[in-house]
Amino acid sequence: MTIKAQRGTKDILPEESATWQMIRENAQKVFQNAGFGEISTPVFEATELFNRGVGDSTDIVNKEMYTFCVGGADKNSSSITLRPENTAGVVRAYIEHNLNRISPPQKFWYFAPMFRYERPQAGRQRQFHQVGVEMFGASEPIADAEVILTAVEFLNSLGLNDLTVELNTLGCKNCKNAYREAIKEVIKPYLDEMCDDCKMRYEKNPLRMLDCKNDTCQKIFEKEEVKKVILKDYICDDCREHFETLTGYLNSLNINYKINKMLVRGLDYYNRTVFEIKSENLGSQSAVCGGGRYDGLVEMLGGQPTPAIGFAMGVERLYAIINKKDPEKLDYYIVSTNTSETIKLARSLRNKNKKVDYDFQGKKFSKQLEKASKVANFALILGDDEIEQKFYSIKNLTTGEQVKVFNIDEL
C-alpha cells in the first residue's frame, strides 16, 4: 500500500503555483503599500495561548485543536498546539518583543498555514492557509475603516469586485453586558423550546445564540418582542459614534456594506466592530474573510491595554473563486544533442535571468522540438551546424519564424 496525504490536507502542485504566487504577491503589495510589515510566527505555540487567546467557550478550542504533549511523561513535558488561527500568536509576539515601542499604530500582515481538526468538506480543510492583517494601538474608527479598506482592496486586486461586506458592532464591554442581559431576559420564557446548543449558549455566551441555524430558535428570534430587543441598540454613545464614524468613512470610500445585526463572530475576543466578507460562489462555507476589533486581547494575554483590529481570509476559499493563472512558459528550450555545450549554454542564459530547460536523454531532434513547443516560447537550436559555424538558431514557436543569432547577449 502506498501512503496517502492525511485527511483534510492537500498538496499544492506546480500547475496551481502561479495562482498561489499571485495571491501571495498581491497580498504583499497591497498590505505593504498600506504600511503593514510581514510577521511570521511559529506554527505551534503553548496550548495555553489559544485557551486564553481564542477563548475556551469556542468550538475551535473545545474540539478542533491539534494538541500534543511533548517532552515525554516527565515533569518538563508541556502541551503544545498547532495554531488554529493567527491572531493569538501575533499578539503573543507583539507582547514578547515589546512591539508597542514602535509608535502606534503597529501594523502586521501574514500568509501562513493553520490547523483545525474538523470534518473536511468544500472550503474546509484540516490544514489550510490564512492571509490577514493585525493592527495594534489604534482605537480610532478610521483604523477600522483602514482595515476594511485594505481587505477590500486586496480582494479587488484579485478581481473580486462583487463580494458583500457585512458589518455589525458588538459594543464595548459595558454595552455588550447590557445587550446580553436584555436578550437573556426576553428569551427566558422560550428557553425550553430552544435547541441544546442555545441552552448552553444562553449561559456562556448568549450573543452566539443569534447565529443559530436551528429553525425553532430562528422563529423565536423572529417574534415581535424578541426582534425588538435584538434590533434595539444597546450600544453606548461612544460605541455608536465609533460605528457611525466608521460607516461614514466607508460611505465616502464607496465601499458597499450591509449592516447585519445578527452577525456575531465565533471567537470570544471580539468587541465593537465585526465584519465578514462573503461570496455566493462558495456553497455553504461562504465567508472568505472574517475580522473585527479585539481591544481587550493584548491585556488579557499579559500586555499593556492596547486596542487592536484585524482580519483573516481563507486562501483556499479565495483560490476557489478567483480566475486561475497559468504557469509561465520557459523563455527557451534548448534543442541539441551536444549535452556539454547545452548545459553550459543553459547556465549562461539562466544567469541572465532567462527561464531555460533542455533534454537530458538525447531524444530525437523532432521530439525535442515537440517538447519545446509545449513548454517554451522559443526553441534555441544548437546543432552540429550551429556549433561549427558558431551561431544559434532561435525559433519562435508561436509564429514559426526562425533567425540566426551569433552572440547570446543579443537574446
Add this chain to the structure above:
RNA sequence: GCGGGUGUCGCCAAGUGGUUAAGGCCCCGGAUUGUGGUUCCGGUAUUCGUGGGUUCGAUCCCCACCACCCGCCCCA
C-alpha cells in the same frame, strides 16, 4: 459529532454475475535518423477504493472499513 451521496488507468469516463474490462485526453514510440504545435499508426488497468462474505465463478450481490463530495454544526 450527525444525516445523504459517490469510489473502474495520471484525468474524464462506458460496462456486465462468467476469462479480451469500451472510448477520449495526457504520456511514450513510429511514419518524419536537423524543424514542433495538424494528421496517421502503434503502446500503456493480470484489474475495477481496501478487507471479508455469498457463489462453480464477482468489477458488477451482501457486510465492514477507508477516502472523497454534499448538507448540519462551526468557521477562513
